[in-house]
Amino acid sequence: MRIELPREVERLGAVRFGGLQKVFELDSGLKGPPTDEQFSTMYQIPYEALYEIEKDMAIIVPVRNERLKLVEGVLCGIPHPCLIIVVSNSQRQPVDRFTMEKDSLETYCRFVKKHALIAHQKDPLLAKAFQEAGYTSILRQNGEIRDGKAEGMIVGTILAWLAGKKYVGFVDADNYFPGSVEEYIREYAAGFVISRSPYAMVRIAWHSKPKIAESKLFFRKWGRTSANTNRLLNRLISYYHGFETELIKTGNAGEHALTVDLARYLDYSAGYSIEPYHIINLIEKFGGINESPFPDVMKDGVEIFQIESRNPHLHEAGDKEHVNEMSYVAMQVIYHSPVCPERLKREILREMVLRKFLSTKEKPPRPHRFPALTSIKAESFLKNIASAPYERLITEGLL
Amino acid sequence: MRIELPREVERLGAVRFGGLQKVFELDSGLKGPPTDEQFSTMYQIPYEALYEIEKDMAIIVPVRNERLKLVEGVLCGIPHPCLIIVVSNSQRQPVDRFTMEKDSLETYCRFVKKHALIAHQKDPLLAKAFQEAGYTSILRQNGEIRDGKAEGMIVGTILAWLAGKKYVGFVDADNYFPGSVEEYIREYAAGFVISRSPYAMVRIAWHSKPKIAESKLFFRKWGRTSANTNRLLNRLISYYHGFETELIKTGNAGEHALTVDLARYLDYSAGYSIEPYHIINLIEKFGGINESPFPDVMKDGVEIFQIESRNPHLHEAGDKEHVNEMSYVAMQVIYHSPVCPERLKREILREMVLRKFLSTKEKPPRPHRFPALTSIKAESFLKNIASAPYERLITEGLL
Numbered sequence: 001m002r003i004e005l006p007r008e009v010e011r012l013g014a015v016r017f018g019g020l021q022k023v024f025e026l027d028s029g030l031k032g033p034p035t036d037e038q039f040s041t042m043y044q045i046p047y048e049a050l051y052e053i054e055k056d057m058a059i060i061v062p063v064r065n066e067r068l069k070l071v072e073g074v075l076c077g078i079p080h081p082c083l084i085i086v087v088s089n090s091q092r093q094p095v096d097r098f099t100m101e102k103d104s105l106e107t108y109c110r111f112v113k114k115h116a117l118i119a120h121q122k123d124p125l126l127a128k129a130f131q132e133a134g135y136t137s138i139l140r141q142n143g144e145i146r147d148g149k150a151e152g153m154i155v156g157t158i159l160a161w162l163a164g165k166k167y168v169g170f171v172d173a174d175n176y177f178p179g180s181v182e183e184y185i186r187e188y189a190a191g192f193v194i195s196r197s198p199y200a201m202v203r204i205a206w207h208s209k210p211k212i213a214e215s216k217l218f219f220r221k222w223g224r225t226s227a228n229t230n231r232l233l234n235r236l237i238s239y240y241h242g243f244e245t246e247l248i249k250t251g252n253a254g255e256h257a258l259t260v261d262l263a264r265y266l267d268y269s270a271g272y273s274i275e276p277y278h279i280i281n282l283i284e285k286f287g288g289i290n291e292s293p294f295p296d297v298m299k300d301g302v303e304i305f306q307i308e309s310r311n312p313h314l315h316e317a318g319d320k321e322h323v324n325e326m327s328y329v330a331m332q333v334i335y336h337s338p339v340c341p342e343r344l345k346r347e348i349l350r351e352m353v354l355r356k357f358l359s360t361k362e363k364p365p366r367p368h369r370f371p372a373l374t375s376i377k378a379e380s381f382l383k384n385i386a387s388a389p390y391e392r393l394i395t396e397g398l399l
Numbered sequence: 400m401r402i403e404l405p406r407e408v409e410r411l412g413a414v415r416f417g418g419l420q421k422v423f424e425l426d427s428g429l430k431g432p433p434t435d436e437q438f439s440t441m442y443q444i445p446y447e448a449l450y451e452i453e454k455d456m457a458i459i460v461p462v463r464n465e466r467l468k469l470v471e472g473v474l475c476g477i478p479h480p481c482l483i484i485v486v487s488n489s490q491r492q493p494v495d496r497f498t499m500e501k502d503s504l505e506t507y508c509r510f511v512k513k514h515a516l517i518a519h520q521k522d523p524l525l526a527k528a529f530q531e532a533g534y535t536s537i538l539r540q541n542g543e544i545r546d547g548k549a550e551g552m553i554v555g556t557i558l559a560w561l562a563g564k565k566y567v568g569f570v571d572a573d574n575y576f577p578g579s580v581e582e583y584i585r586e587y588a589a590g591f592v593i594s595r596s597p598y599a600m601v602r603i604a605w606h607s608k609p610k611i612a613e614s615k616l617f618f619r620k621w622g623r624t625s626a627n628t629n630r631l632l633n634r635l636i637s638y639y640h641g642f643e644t645e646l647i648k649t650g651n652a653g654e655h656a657l658t659v660d661l662a663r664y665l666d667y668s669a670g671y672s673i674e675p676y677h678i679i680n681l682i683e684k685f686g687g688i689n690e691s692p693f694p695d696v697m698k699d700g701v702e703i704f705q706i707e708s709r710n711p712h713l714h715e716a717g718d719k720e721h722v723n724e725m726s727y728v729a730m731q732v733i734y735h736s737p738v739c740p741e742r743l744k745r746e747i748l749r750e751m752v753l754r755k756f757l758s759t760k761e762k763p764p765r766p767h768r769f770p771a772l773t774s775i776k777a778e779s780f781l782k783n784i785a786s787a788p789y790e791r792l793i794t795e796g797l798l
Binding site for chain 1: 401422423424425426427428429441443446447450453472475476477478479480507510511512575576577578579581582609616618709710711713
């Protein structure tokens, strides 16, 4: 992969936000002879370097009733060295879709000769393990793990951590192009190759998103939701800097990856607010505005990479409600953050009313939150899931 | 890349047609420790092996007034070790699109630090070089090189050969997904890794081709043209074998690659008939039905690989006429082949009339043909293009 250096950087406390990086070659080859790259503004990241990162990376695929054909395509795009972790919240009745997914994954793994993990989000063993770790915010009153993609992502992150992986990346199960799944993962790896801190995050900005307009494809650059979320996040950073910025382009980046060390220190927010909340929570915890609960991280710093993918993003079409919901919850997490200045709060409120999310008298709700995963102890968690088939794969080091 | 063995093979004389091969992993990693793969039905082709082939491969991109954004995306999908050869037949007036393409390619090459070739199909130097080589079938009466993609492909093949490359692969300039361009090229390389003959060809069958139907995407597996061409080619092979076969799935494969040795021995057919004619001409020359003009090739054999790509093929939409034309010319080259049995000829004629390509009294035209490139001598060709900017790149071995 050949990728440019971020041309701009915004620093807020210990957090270093890199500007959007453009990709010039999806495959830049193997390591060449050493050259004088001291003043180069471009990284040539050889395949070997990506490979080394991928060996330590788990790719988490949250699944919920997606068509198996699509999921199989996604699997095929995941580079071999990566550990695949499927966290399914698919229905089990009247048709047991989870069993179908499991079968399909097992067949795939037999063909490609590697092990993978698959867990159902409603597995009572997992619920019990979270319960005993005191991590109850992920549980419903009845003791089950809550529905939702954020919850599945947390389950996957924990499994990746237990399996000893250093990086977790997320890809959606409804992507039509295996090649773009592969591209996202290679970009995650590229970010971690470049990164100098153990606390790093890579967020993908889609090159474009084809829309069907008048029986033709039109390649839109920014969805309305993304544009809105990015604008508000940039306002927040501008407020602290006194300089206007447009640097944040990945406020809603579903495609993202983190070092496991960073993933364990972050708080999470439910539903579509998980991605914009990453940025908010990083500013809250490491932005130097409030005291950091993890002073060690402050020393190393946190690096955010934003990479513009080359492939258009073509996935199963969402509905309009979903789009509005994304916009609304992104505004909620910004609004409720202690680092959100009053002026921005008022602006967000006005916009919520204008877009009819709220009446003038209401206050916006606050999305459900999950604290950092640091309270979870590996040994006890593993003991609780000892009878799950994937536990053996983890403890026997087969992954 | 992890790819299955062809499960079926059809042999006709020295030609070995492999059945469609499915891809299981786009990226299967680096070379692992040696394993006992004696009875494996799957090839794990490590990145290094693809890389070695790609170093000897030229990727030819025929361009004709495509949008630059699209062409730039295609370039970005071409793996670094491959030589890029753009053969443009774009307009030069009132806007000189060729100069724009040249600028764009040069900028790209500066960023990715490699040399590439770009030539215009109407370059009088090229025309003169063909003229002096006695290869006049590519020329119009006025001495210019003819219009057409097949002609551009021949020009590209000659340049690849002059540059000392062992393989030529073709990709279209109107592909929306750089990731699928990359996939095709990796599949070309995979075929050549597997191949044991210096005379090999790789043809891609698209996994699917998204169509817009009622404002939604529908993933069609086979277009009507492909289905028709494949059926007729399979009928031809079945005739000689006495067993019905459905093996040929890539009769119209625009995405294909050849060893330069094979490319130089084949005849070519103009327009959309170039791809089905590959198969016809292989049977004519090496199928053991007529005496082969190249007995050396008969000894080594010719291998055809058909690989099913994983990414859907999404390109600029063609019109209906184009689709009919493709079907019609494919029938023409089969009809006019000396290896086409009378029975199949009658059937093709009937279908042409039925589909209103012909009246009952007419005979189908025969597409323009180009003989094998073996008559062209490198030294004289290079001398003729000595003043072209790309000649220096070739003779100085910079590619």
